[in-house]
Amino acid sequence: MLRRITNLFNRKExxxxxxxLQSVDRNxxxxxIAIIMDGNGRWARRRGMPRSLGHRAGAETLRNVVKLCSELGVQYLTCYAFSTENWKRPQDEVSFLMDLLVEYxxxxxxxxxNNNVRINAIGRLDELPSQAQQALARAFHKTGNNTGLTLNLALNYGGRREITDAVIEIVNRVNKGEIKCEEINDVLIGQSLYTAGMPDPELLIRPSGDCRISNFLLWQLAYTEFWLSDVMWPDFQRQHLLEAIVGFQQRERRFGGLIKK
Structure with a gap:
């Protein structure tokens, strides 16, 4: 009986x-797409599991989301994997997350x-443990010439720190005489961010029921469309990503102006 119910559920899903998929406009x-991968710990706690199992389940969700984004032709997928504030968590959890990154x-x-995905990362990567830095370096080298989806992992990332680093870089260039103060504009600032060369996210997905951006891509999200869900990240399925994309395609993006009728 249980197997029959499970099969019916899977067929409905x-x-x-x-x-x-039929509703998605491929054009x-x-x-x-940017994603705040939130809710792993709460997902595990509600099931009486250690938080580590929630993080492991979240890694499997990421695998499925990356695959679908690649299939759909998304060019960039930026995932908030570890923030500058996450170092405040218990040491055993931080160590597990770093080991999970290497394992992933x-x-x-x-x-x-093999699916033409290019691995990239943003954040202060030089502050990560050496094993994580080495694993990232191998991934960058292996996939650096790929031309499909860029999987952008935000690691030891903080939006305020990113802007601070951009300001420091610009000030240094001014002091060296490379640029003048009057040449500083939003384009130059964008070129000084960790995401230089990438388009700003058009869609931000935040699962888990929280309604904040948590110091994520503060500059880049200026005109991004938000899609919020109560679903915890480990329960986030392909259909949820499709719902977010369909919802995005139904919106009018005005960028502060008006749509011409």
Whole structure:
């Protein structure tokens, strides 16, 4: 009986996904999607599990989301994996997250490479443990020439720190005489951020029920469309990503202006 109910549920889920796939306009896929991967710990706690199992389940969700983004032709997927504030968590959890990063990169790198995915990371990477830095370096080297989806991992990342680093870089260039103060504008600032060369995210997805951006891409999210959900990240399925994209495509993006009728 339980197997029959499970099969019925799976068939309904597949039907919902197929219906959403048919609703997606392939010509209006957002070029850049940003995701705050939130809710792993709460997902585990509600099930009486250690937080580490929630993080491991979240890594599997990321795998599925990356695959679908690649299939749909998304150009950039930026995922908030570890913030500058996350160092305040218990040491055993921080160590687990760093080990999980290394494990994810080593386990998934061949499939990602075979699917033309390029691995990138933003944040103060030089402050990560050496094993994590080495795993990232191997991933960058392996996938650096790929031309499909760029998987952008935000690691030891903070939006305020990113802007501070950009200001320091610009000040240094002014002091060296490379640029003049009057040449500083929003374009130059954008070129000095960790995301230089990438388009700003068109769609931000935040699961877990929270309604804040948590120091994530503060500059880049100026005109980004938000899609919020109560679903915890480990429960985030392909159909949820499709719902977010369909919802995005139904919105009018005015960028402070008016839509011409």
């Amino acid at each position: 597949m039907a919902d996904e197929n219906m959403l 209006r896929i957002p070029k850049h 990169l080593e386990k998934e790198i061949e499939e990602l490479h």
